[in-house]
Amino acid sequence: DQQVKQNSPSLSVQEGRISILNCDYTNSMFDYFLWYKKYPAEGPTFLISISSIKDKNEDGRFTVFLNKSAKHLSLHIVPSQPGDSAVYFCAVNSGTYKYIFGTGTRLKVLA
């Protein structure tokens, strides 16, 4: 029973275009959401987060959108760059110490 789903295992985007990565969750009690990026042979690194009191958070080229009614989270990267090629994980938290991670989406940005 997956509480956090990333239904697209992979995504290819042309350099300069927008990348949109999606994440769906099942529990409306989740109140904090994060995106991590992972390069091969490295651990995940924190990218951006959003709390449930907001519906958008922006940091440079990265914007996270939260649709609480749809229990849907998305990460927009614009413009996409080849260095953005990595696996992206969404993670959710319900105010405790436990984070639940999705299975990841492999983004490939084509030069």
Added chain:
Amino acid sequence: GAGVSQSPSNKVTEKGKDVELRCDPISGHTALYWYRQSLGQGLEFLIYFQGNSAPDKSGLPSDRFSAERTGGSVSTLTIQRTQQEDSAVYLCASSWTSDHNEQFFGPGTRLTVL
């Protein structure tokens, strides 16, 4: 500054052997997590340490798995009598506290059980 380090980076072992995986968290971080990532899967929570509190071991998949955190710093994950299904990347993460804090991950240990 130093990040989270893990050793070894790669471990190949034979089925039935015991293995120990080590994690050095960022100095001052009180929360420490172990996760496992099997091929094609997300990060699976294994165990959580917070300061001197009793750890949450609810994610450990079997009693062959155990973990310690000595002196509130270094942690060791031990897998006894390894099985082929234990093959995965084992990731350690630490954070300042636990609530709504970004976790800093180590590079992981890739365990292969033959």
